[in-house]
Amino acid sequence: MLIALGVCGGIGAYKAVEIARGLQNNGHDVVAIMTRSARRFVGPLTFEAITRRRVITSQFAEGANADIEHISLATAASLLVVAPATANIIGKFANGVADDFLSSLYLATKAPVVIAPAMNTNMLEHEAVQHNLASLVARGVHVVEPGAGYLACGWIGKGRLAEPEAVVRAAEAVLHSAGSLKGRKVLVTAGPTYEDLDPVRFISNRSSGKMGYAIATEAATRGGEVVLVTGPTALQPPPAVEVVRVRRAAEMHAVVMHRAPDVDAVIMAAAVADYTPRRTETEKMPKQADGLVLALERTPDILGDLGQWRSTAGRERPLLIGFAAETSAVDAKAREKLRRKKVDLIVANDISREGAGFEVDTNAVTFIDDGTQDFGPAPGRDVPAIRSKREIASELLDRVEAMLARKTQPARG
Ligand code: C5P
Numbered sequence: 001m002l003i004a005l006g007v008c009g010g011i012g013a014y015k016a017v018e019i020a021r022g023l024q025n026n027g028h029d030v031v032a033i034m035t036r037s038a039r040r041f042v043g044p045l046t047f048e049a050i051t052r053r054r055v056i057t058s059q060f061a062e063g064a065n066a067d068i069e070h071i072s073l074a075t076a077a078s079l080l081v082v083a084p085a086t087a088n089i090i091g092k093f094a095n096g097v098a099d100d101f102l103s104s105l106y107l108a109t110k111a112p113v114v115i116a117p118a119m120n121t122n123m124l125e126h127e128a129v130q131h132n133l134a135s136l137v138a139r140g141v142h143v144v145e146p147g148a149g150y151l152a153c154g155w156i157g158k159g160r161l162a163e164p165e166a167v168v169r170a171a172e173a174v175l176h177s178a179g180s181l182k183g184r185k186v187l188v189t190a191g192p193t194y195e196d197l198d199p200v201r202f203i204s205n206r207s208s209g210k211m212g213y214a215i216a217t218e219a220a221t222r223g224g225e226v227v228l229v230t231g232p233t234a235l236q237p238p239p240a241v242e243v244v245r246v247r248r249a250a251e252m253h254a255v256v257m258h259r260a261p262d263v264d265a266v267i268m269a270a271a272v273a274d275y276t277p278r279r280t281e282t283e284k285m286p287k288q289a290d291g292l293v294l295a296l297e298r299t300p301d302i303l304g305d306l307g308q309w310r311s312t313a314g315r316e317r318p319l320l321i322g323f324a325a326e327t328s329a330v331d332a333k334a335r336e337k338l339r340r341k342k343v344d345l346i347v348a349n350d351i352s353r354e355g356a357g358f359e360v361d362t363n364a365v366t367f368i369d370d371g372t373q374d375f376g377p378a379p380g381r382d383v384p385a386i387r388s389k390r391e392i393a394s395e396l397l398d399r400v401e402a403m404l405a406r407k408t409q410p411a412r413g
Contacts, residue, residue, distance in 0.1 A: 001028050001029070001078040001079065001175060002028070002029045002030075002031065002076050002077050002078055003023050003028045003029070003030050003031070003077060003078065003079045003080075003081060003171065004030075004031050004033060004073055004077040004079070004080045004081070004105060004109070004111075005019065005020055005023070005030050005031065005032045005033065005051075005081050005082075005083070006033045006035070006080065006081065006082035006083075006085075006089070006102040006105070006106075007032060007033065007034045007035070007038040007042070007047070007082075007083070007084070008035045008037065008038050008082065008084055008085055008086040008088070008089045008102070009035055009036070009037025009038045009039075009040060009041060009086060009088075010038075010041070010084035010086050010118045010119065010161065011041065011118075012083070012084040012118040012160070012161030013038050013041040013042045013084060014041065014042055015083070015084070015161050015163075015164050016032075016042070016047075016083050016084065016164075017042065017046055017047065017050055018164035019081065019083050019164045019167050019168060020032060020047060020050050020051055021050055022164055022165065022167075022168035023081075023168055023171060024050070024051070026168065026172060029051075029053075030050075030051045030053070031051065031053050031055075031056065031073060031077070032044075032047035032048075032051055032053070032055045032056070033055070033056040033057075033101055033102050033105065034047065034055055034056070034057050035089065035100060035102055036057075036100070037086075039057060044057055056073075056101050057101075058100075058101065059100055059101040059104060071108055073105060073109075074105055074108035074109035074110075074111075075109075075110075077109060077111050078111055078175060078178070079111050079112055079113075079114065079171060079174060079175055079178070080105065080106065080109055080111055080112070080113045080114070081113075081114045081115075081116075081167065081171050082102070082106075082113070082114070082115045082116065083115070083116035083118075083144070083161060083162075083167050084116060084117070084118035084119075084161045085115040085116055085117045085118065086117075086118070086119060087117075087119050087123050087124075087126075087128075087129050089102065089103065089115075090115065090117060090129060090132045090133060090136065091128070091129070091132050092106075093106050093113075093115075093132075093136055093141070094131075094132035094133075094135045094136050095132070111178075112140070112142065112174045112175075112178045112221060113136075113140075113141045113142065114141075114142045114143075114144060114167070114170050114171050114174050115136070115141055115142070115143055115144070116143075116144040116146070116161055116162050116166075116167045116170075117129075117133065117143065117144075117146050117159075117161075118146055118159060118160060118161035118162075119146075119159050120159055121157030121158050121159045123159070124146065124158060124159045125158075135236070137217075137390060138213070138217060138235070138236055138238060139217075139238065139239065140217050140218075140220065140221040140238060140239075142170060142174050144162045144166055144167050144170045145162060146158055146159050146160055146161060146162060147160040147161075147162055147163065148160065177221075177222050177394070177397075177398070178221070178222065178223065179222065179223040180222050180223065180401055181219055181222035181223050181224030181397070181401065182222075182223035182224070183223075184224045184225065184264045184265070184404065185224070185225045185226075185227070185262060185263040185264050185265075186216075186219045186224045186225070186226050186227070186263060186264060186265050186266075186267065186400075187226075187227045187229065187256065187259055187260065187263045187265070187266045187267070187318070188212050188215050188216045188219065188226060188227070188228050188229070188267045188269060189212060189228075189229045189230070189231075189252060189256060189266075189267070189268050189269055189270035189272075189302075190207075190209040190211070190212020190213055190215075190216065190228060190229070190230045190231065190233065190269050190270050191207055191208070191209030191212060191230045191231035191232060191233040191235075191270055191271070192204045192205045192206070192207040192209075192231045192232065192233075192270070192271050192273070193231045193246070193247065193248055193249045193251075193252055193270070193271075193272050193273045193299075194231065194232055194247050194248065194273075195248055195249065195273045195275070195276040195277060195299070196247075196248070196277070196280045197277050197280065197281065197285065197294070198280065198281040198282075198283065198284050198285045199281075199282070199283070199284055200284050201285070203273060203275065203276070203277070203296075204273065205271050205273065205358075206271075206358040206359060207231070207233075207270070207271035207358055208233060208234070208235070208358060208359045209230060209231070209233030209234075209235050209270075210235065210359075210360075210361060210389050211269045211323070211363060211389050211392070211393070212228070212230065212267075212269035212270060213228070213230075213233070213235050213237065213238065214388075214389040214390045214392070214393040215267055215269055215393040215396060215397070216228040216237070216238055216241050217238040217241075217390070217393070218390060218393040218394050218397055219393075219397055220238055220239075220240050220241050222397060225242075226238075226240075226241040226242065227241075227242045227244060227259055227263065228241050228242065228243050228244070229244045229246060229252060229255050229256055229259075229270070230243060230244070230245055230246070230270075231246060231247065231252065231270055231271075231272075232245075232247060244259075248273075248276065248299075249272045249273050249276060249299035249300065249302070250276070250299065250300065252270060252272060252302060253299070253300045253302045253305070256268075256302050256306070257302070257305065257306070257309070260306055260309075260318055261318075263317075263318045264317055264318055264319065264404055265318050265319040265320075265321065265400050265404065266306060266318050266319070266320050266321065267321045267396070267400070268302060268303045268306075268320075268321065268322045268323060269323050269347075271323075271325065271358075272299060272302060273299055274298065274299060275296035275297065275298060275299065276296065276297060276298075276299050277294060277295070277296060277297075278295040278296065278297050279295075301341070303320065303322045303341050303343060304340070304341045304342075306318075306320050306343075307320055307341045307342030307343050308342065310342070311342050319344050319345075319400060319403055319404060320341075320342075320343035320344050320345075321343065321344060321345045321346075321347065321396070321400065322337060322338075322341060322343050322345075322346050322347070323346070323347045323348075323349070324337050324346050324347070324348045324349070324368075325349055325351045325357060325358075326348065326349070326350060326351065327350065327351055327352040328352070330348045330349070330350045330366065331348060331366060331368065333348075334346040334348035334366070334368045335368055338368055338369070338370065344369060344370070344403060345367060345368070345369045345399065345400075345403070346367075346368045346369075347365050347366075347367060347368075347392075347396060348365060348366045348367075348368055349363055349364060349365045349366075349384075350364065353386075355386040356386060361388060361389055362386050362387060362388055362389065363386070363387065363389050363392050364383075364384040364385060364386045364387065365384055365392055366384050367395075367396070367399060
């Protein structure tokens with residue numbers, strides 16, 4: 001496949017030569033694009049000799065029709081890899097600045113993008129850079145984490161360009177998964193629900209929506225048709241995803257039950273409220289001197305109803321995936337949920353662990369299925385690792401794809 005390799009001005013630029021070679025060894029054709037400052041670290045001739053292609057160094061190179069070259073490369077490339085990615089290019093990508101070939105290519109291509117940041121620790125940790133990286137990740141860009149160690153600037157810390165093999169591995173993984181959900185429809189729920197007591201107050205929970213949004217982003221990056229049914233969150237939905245905003249559990253129930261027959265998989269990452277006020281006051285409730293007793297009733301169990309509907313209808317599709325946020329006996333409770341709700345997979349997480357569960361960007365999960373699929377280590381045998389929600393989304397979708405490949409019944413019917 002044709003891979004565009006963007007090289008920015010960082011001391012790690014020399015490692016990009018190894019990345020180009022690694023990609024070529026895997027049978028890919030590589031076109032190198034060097035920014036102006038990259039050329040102060042490594043000469044274009046080095047890349048030219050390795051890739052056997054003219055290195056793109058300018059948007060307006062003479063005689064190369066280069067002013068439109070970014071458009072043709074944008075459509076021809078199956079992947080854009082940027083290594084090292086400097087704070088500067090990350091900022092340009094995040095904000096849609098197109099003042100050189102590489103930044104224009106980023107905007108013009110629909111190919112998946114992998115970036116390997118490299119910079120001084122303070123720069124990497126700066127809120128501006130972290131914000132830009134987060135917005136790129138939300139847009140589906142894959143980030144190869146920089147390593148820690150001696151930096152060229154004399155510091156010891158995080159910011160070193162990842163090893164070339166790690167960048168090549170990430171590129172392969174993305175190429176492998178790109179388009180793998182083409183033709184598939186996936187419904188993802190995310191966030192909390194708000195159950196109104198009166199026009200001012202509501203009952204809710206700590207869900208931020210980050211896990212569900214990460215799944216929707218990853219599914220869209222893989223070419224899936226995604227419906228994101230989301231409770232109220234502060235998150236920016238990923239592009240190219242149909243967003244249905246709901247507030248209450250009952251609304252989410254109605255939307256999901258209506259759309260489920262048309263999709264290949266329903267992934268219930270939402271933290272749906274289990275109780276709702278028996279009645280919602282139309283006027284703000286006055287403060288009472290001697291406390292308040294609320295009368296609550298159960299909300300509909302969306303996943304449970306989906307499982308019941310699917311088994312009554314004798315259907316295999318859609319696949320049903322639930323989440324189980326627990327604080328103790330995680331695996332046992334998840335297994336019980338899997339059986340009771342008649343679903344295919346439960347993603348269980350122990351929210352009492354630091355770095356797992358609500359509000360954070362990381363999670364630690366165990367995938368629990370009915371035991372007929374031999375995925376990974378047996379649940380409970382290992383303490384699950386803390387990983388980014390995007391990484392977990394990627395593993396979850398690998399499993400969904402494998403399960404869909406096993407079930408042959410089409411979505412409609
Ligand atoms: O039973 P529990 O609420 O722990 O199950 C969690 C799973 O069920 C999650 O996937 C959640 O989205 C889903 N759920 C639901 N409807 C509810 C409550 C939870 O679909 N009312």
